Amino acid sequence: MTRTAEELLRCRSPHPDPALRLFCLPWAGSGSLGYASWQLPADLAAEVWTVQLPGREDRAGQPPLRRIPDMVEALRTAATPLLDRPFAFFGHSMGALLAFELARLLRRTGGPAPAQLFLSGMRSPDLAPWRPPASTLDEEALLRRLDEMAGPSVSALRDRELLLWLAPVIRADFEACEAYWYEPQPPLDVPVSLLAAVDDVEVRVDEVADWWRHSTATSPVRIFEGGHLYLLDHRDRVLEQVAAELALATAA
Template sequence: MNTTQISDSCVTCPYPNPQASLRLFCFPYAGGSSLIFRPWFNSLPKTVEVCPIELPGRGILMKLTPLSRLEPLIEDLAPVLLPHLDKPFAFFGHSMGALISFELARLLRREYNISPIHLFVSGRRAPQIPDRKPPIHALTEPEFIEELRRLNGTPKAVLESPELMQLLIPILRADFAAHETYIYTPASTLDCPITAFGGLQDEEVSGSELQAWQEQTNATFSRQMFSGDHFFLHSAQSLLLQSLSREIHRITSEISCQSP
């Protein structure tokens, strides 16, 4: 692998929608790729252009070394995203992706005076709450695989394939390291509304830890819970997309009312 910086190709948009009034940038969980958001394209309103983000080490960026710290990842992503922020935009991120989208929103405001119109965070405790569980990124391979099995986010067939795991483990270790070494720095609250999604059976994130995202915005906040564990965005996908669609309809209606 090489260590070339993230390029514009990290912003994927398989179905361009120039008439959309809103762009939704989607950030995957640890080990995930932009492909996890492919089922979303036909389920969300036509007023939104869905732009999944591909992180280094996977998909079309497979030759890039995965970044094991969050700060350099955010610093690389911001200037690449900037040309795509020429219309109202929102962020959606699940688990590690929620943390990426939050810190990216803070950096864009701080350095470019640009903010998302809405932040959707999913399956992740609020950033000011320290991790209550020991890190797993440096575990031995058998222990690491056992933790992946417990989290229930990696298909059993993949876990039992030595060839696939040989490709996936370096990416997962880097992603978990970026997530687990994150240190929250207090800053002024965001101006955009935040919606937090959670799984009712998620043992990684409690309802109160999701509710604490309210402290990160001086705008409106809402929390919505779905049946499922940490990966409810797959098991409860249709309900999640229905909820997201309602929010997007509301946001794009407001955008239309504000247009001259």
């Protein structure tokens, strides 16, 4: 891997001969540490790869990317050498857009298709958002919005000073999502698993369900308790579902 690829992609569970690679794509403001504790069962022989976009954690001094296509192109360039065996994408919120558009970019450029897409906490990309933009909110309004998004999650970040320190990259990611423009293309010929939370103030369950239009094989929405960051509280249950579906996808 090049140094740029090593900066962007981090392997959380190296395997000498992986049968599968799972790439976990971040939600707004998050980085590689968002999935730091993710592990898959040993019998899958899987590597878990996380993404460290510029502007966060150990890349905090670098300017963040502000457009989804720029993030997706950087991911394609970095990940391509690792797509030599079955792979899957898991994306939450902004990460779901990244996973979807990365799969479409790979198709357009003649690359391999993922064995599975896991799309969590994001409305179907052809639906207009009904929540007001967040990237331009003032300091106090942004903090309130982040608290609303966290909802009942006990694992969500609540530290005011830390959130204010993270605000520039959070705003940049919000801007990227708000500027995103869906371009119609044929549905992906990739199995898609959908995940949502009942108390999510940003995205309704029915909006997540509408992803069915963008794949030839979409599973019903798996619904969890909690707000927009439900996966922080329900990591083990989410991983159980991911592992079970990856086992089926790679056995086919």
